Amino acid sequence: MNGRSAQRLAKLQEALASGGTLHLRDAAELCEVSEMTIRRDLTTQPTAMSLLGGRLVMANYPGVTPIYDLTEQQASHYQAKYRLCQRVLAFIEEGDTLFIDCGSTLIPLLSQLSHFRELTVVTYALNVANAVAALPNVRLVLLGGLFYAASQSFGSDNMAAGIERLGINKALISAAGVDLERGVSCFHFHEVAPKQAAIATAMQRLLVVDASKFGVVRPAYFAALDDFDVVVTDEEGAPQLLNGHSSDLPTVSVA
């Protein structure tokens, strides 16, 4: 649309390139236009910046990204998620090599890992990698490939091979659907290969799901329930639902 508008945004972006925030009033002064014009630039043009409480910030910085905002729904579920992860924590031991699946379920676990002396985390998810990269005591192995924004994770045709080369101790797998007959499923097909490879390689397999996933079937099937050693979940009803039907079924651990 407007070249000058883009020029202003470029100038501001340059000012924010190395981090920091710029108050709208300073931004306006810097560009020698009114605050309103800067506001309009931001809404009109596509830009990596966003306005947060009257301050310009680079939206692509992990600490700022509005996309990662915990919405009200997420916040209300947070308690449950947190407790779920506390339960998972009980299974983790010093020195473990953990496979950590994509999704948001296992994110609250990651900051808890700082309490260990030494761990290794293997993942194919960008959000997991970012959280783990900040922990000095945890070695991070990221399995790369083509990025899928929907799940914030990577996919590659030799991912299974990459996983099998690693000595994975415990696989923490999340899922979008768990059904006694139809098995365990997720949304995205590119997640199937890494999940299956981790299940095949790991010494112990933990399925971590909140109870809302029970009885749900999603497009991408990746395992039977009895492929897991333990199911970690958050509701009392779950054990009755899953245990006692067959001796093959995994132990259910309730948060």
Next chain:
Amino acid sequence: MNGRSAQRLAKLQEALASGGTLHLRDAAELCEVSEMTIRRDLTTQPTAMSLLGGRLVMANYPGVTPIYDLTEQQASHYQAKYRLCQRVLAFIEEGDTLFIDCGSTLIPLLSQLSHFRELTVVTYALNVANAVAALPNVRLVLLGGLFYAASQSFGSDNMAAGIERLGINKALISAAGVDLERGVSCFHFHEVAPKQAAIATAMQRLLVVDASKFGVVRPAYFAALDDFDVVVTDEEGAPQLLNGHSSDLPTVSVA
């Protein structure tokens, strides 16, 4: 002073550990107290979080630093970085598959990539991946492996193989040292393999360095100067310094 106050802050900090922002209202709900109490917690207790426009953010994240001074020095410093990347931008064409090196040099370039219709970025750096992941028009391929915090990048013994499988159009390589006789070098040895693989595979090789790197030698040698097709730099003196000595030397492009 108050144990409960500290507990609440710890809980909130955990929620923010994986990045993102939390609205005051959600924070209050999460802790089951009023918004006012959270506000008071933040002012009473020392904490790494701060309130930015009604949203809780981790204050130690680089993108959030509350105060920013518009001094001439900083402005000119950004200007140099930005101009360097602007110059690089001139070499990029619609549909390119770019290899983007680790380090901070090429970061300002990434947000500019949103102006293209379609691109592919190949990288082995976490900070590059994060910036590119936010761009809907750019396909991202991350080469994974073991994470090295010092360079925010990954290393793996089959990285070279992974790069050679890709059809890389242009390699944008950064360096910590450039010397006519001793060649081009960087700090970390794990960067050598991906850099060399990209140089070997790419159709066009661009070395992107600011002039402060000239005449400097760093521990990890990875290429001769004439392995590059173009050197993009930011100072007038560079062409005289580098060109005209040999017909093998690359074209120098000054921002």
Next chain:
DNA sequence: GCGTTAATGTTAAAATTATAACATTCAGTG
């Protein structure tokens, strides 16, 4: 030049966030 349109500025109102003051609850003590 004139008319038209886009860009920018100005102002007022609405919505949100921050601050302050005062009320209430709660734990502990004599």
Next chain:
DNA sequence: CACTGAATGTTATAATTTTAACATTAACGC
């Protein structure tokens, strides 16, 4: 149990940010 003081909640008010509407200026074609 009443008293105390800290912690928290509630409400009102102030400050700030956001939005919307309209005025002004600049740019461009005819």
